[in-house]
Amino acid sequence: MSDPLPAAPGGLWTPDGPDLVVHGDNLDVIARLPDGAFRLVYLDPPFNTGRTQSRTTLRTVRSATGDRVGFQGASYETIRGRAFSYDDRFADYWAFLEPRLAEAWRLLDAEGTLYLHLDYREVHYAKVLLDGLFGRDCFLNEIIWAYDYGARSTRRWPAKHDTILVYVKDPSRYHFDSSAVDREPYMAPGLVTPEKAALGKLPTDVWWHTIVSPTGLEKTGYATQKPVGVLRRIVAASSAPGDWVLDFFAGSGTTGAAARELGRRFVLVDSSADAVAVMRERLGDDLRFVSA
Template structure:
């Protein structure tokens, strides 16, 4: 079991997150951010997952959080998903681990595109309860392909769930404010201070020529993750990203005085994080497992 405490270093782990996550202790992270891929390269049977409320002990039920039980129903829910075979068999166990690792006042941010976000909402409600749902954030940006056969897709969806609806941490005063879209309609004092972002975040992608660019293809801008970390954690808290990619959550956490654990199974991603976060300790999950067996 890896130790997550103030005396330990920030950590980058190379390995399959489903192998790494069980080595982390319960309730360790105030923020868990997931930006999962849409193609793991694994061949799996196509089937769908949804849920219906059942009585505990019924045949074919699984027990969810908060004592709820659900029967897993295979169907045609994913008929239109032509990019991933059985995405939910891949994602569901990782969501369960993420929930286990959240502190009681912690927040889960799940970052998806429009193809999966609505199905993910159903799955998360079934697993964790609709009362744990806090927000649907729309990240809108202004670059990319220009379709002429439909409305061009220019947003991602971030689903926000809290471990305990009565205890979650949210500090709106800590969040960087943004300019008013109609500054002439507010007082000079409000115009100078700016406004709190809503659930629609207008933020550009990572500039291809900017200093933030690492060259990693799926890199997310620091400004988007910065808002999450500012609002949902305090200085010294631990945050987790186990589809870490270029390590943006770690870069934001470092700058805001938070601690981090980043996991990715791509050696190229870990090399990028090693350069971007030179102070962090880098481990291989395979090497750690061998060492523990000794």
């Protein structure tokens, strides 16, 4: 077990302070943050799937008595680590989510953008709700994050995408820098000039990106961890170096990892002690961890 986190002070956060991770109920925490403090809010709330989400970390080590044989006959054993889980069931999902989205609107600055990451079960309700909270003219994009991994169904088309709704605080002055975004290879490079093929194209609103590899270095073992490549694109497009980024369903801390890589500041909030432990291991101790 990690040491208990210090209690958060009344002010909690200042724009000239360090990057911050807060363990606590996110609605209580964000109510203590000042209006218009953040250029970007990314939210990946529970998807209301009606089941418990869980992951168990695994690592493989060399062992003379291991039950697996690898390259040149070396023996390995698999060590099962800590299980991470949360209950993805709500009696009234939108009574839970609506006040948090209203707070997200308050916390965005005049050039700010909200990215709300959901799946097909709830995204249509979210669109109607956000139209009411932000205004229909503040809707910017519906991004489809497509991947090809997981179970296959023979009774319907297998669901292989998430949806990210993008809303801006002010449609006349929001920050968006397409030149900062990673480019993609052309699907038919022979139809464009060699110079264009070498440069690649700007992404559209359909993003093909693999999930976090179960055996990759990025994997933390935390349930529903999102790939840093997806967050890197969001942070690069909708904030500038030095801007503050907020994620109050922070989970494994991917938003913080992308923000740090790109020179942004961040506040991460999660009610799970497991999530905070993962973020501490992933992001290090050179930021502030508090309990609210």
